[in-house]
Amino acid sequence: MEQMVSNMQKKTFLRWILDRRLLTNREIIWLLHYLMSNDQLLARIHIVDDVSELNRSMTISDFRENDRIFRYVKETVETNDPEKAFHDLRMNQDEAVYLQLNIDSVRRSPIYFSVLEENPHSSADVHEKYGQFAEHAADEAELAFTINRLNLAINEALDNGDKELFYLLSKQLKEVRKHS
Structure with missing residues (x-):
């Protein structure tokens, strides 16, 4: 392919x-x-x-x-x-x-x-060869994005003095890190 x-x-x-x-x-x-x-x-x-x-x-x-x-x-x-x-x-x-x-x-x-594309002279399919690794890398990138987004939202809640939102977002961040 x-x-x-x-x-x-x-x-x-x-x-x-x-x-x-x-x-x-x-x-x-x-x-x-x-x-x-x-x-x-x-x-x-x-x-x-x-x-x-x-x-x-x-x-x-x-x-x-x-x-x-x-x-x-x-x-x-x-x-x-x-x-x-x-x-x-x-x-x-x-x-x-x-x-x-x-x-x-x-x-x-x-x-x-x-x-990444396939070498036309190779019988190995790139997606079969790297599919699982690519999925893992994508999962890691998604996790890093989620953590970064939560950290930014937590900082914004602190800047605005919104304690409720700060505690809610901190709890979410703790859960995300616990499941990673």
């Missing part, structure tokens, strides 16, 4: 990565900004969990000892230079490009699962 991911979803995801300063390499950051600014090219970018057996791919990793932080492959040519990848992407905007992110904090986030 192929998942269609809109350019807006991809831009939101890439912006989320950049806003968290998960990448430190200036050229990779520039490359992601370029992808976000070019709708035609962004439509050809597919975020996958594994780029093996694909003719045109990019892999971006956080810093690890034995892992390169950037790898761009086009058929049999490979480079670790984001600038060379930029030039190829700029000149060839009609071919699909598959992007793999080896960044732990990204791969555990619900936003990652919202843009």
Whole structure:
């Protein structure tokens, strides 16, 4: 089952990565900004969990000892230079490009699962492979949102001097935390 991911979803995801300063390499950051600014090219970018057996791919990793932080492959040519990848992407905007992110904090986030697509050469279904993990991540995000909303409401009740509402919301917050 192929998942269609809109350019807006991809831009939101890439912006989320950049806003968290998960990448430190200036050229990779520039490359992601370029992808976000070019709708035609962004439509050809597919975020996958594994780029093996694909003719045109990019892999971006956080810093690890034995892992390169950037790898761009086009058929049999490979480079670790984001600038060379930029030039190829700029000149060839009609071919699909598959992007793999080896960044732990990204791969555990619900936003990652919202843009994750299937590798066309893989028999594994993304939804079967990550469905349960994605549900768990979404549940955690929902819980965090609920706790944050209750904390804001409690602060507002305190600011307004509303003791009844404060006690009611505090009780709700205690129940939510107890069941989490």
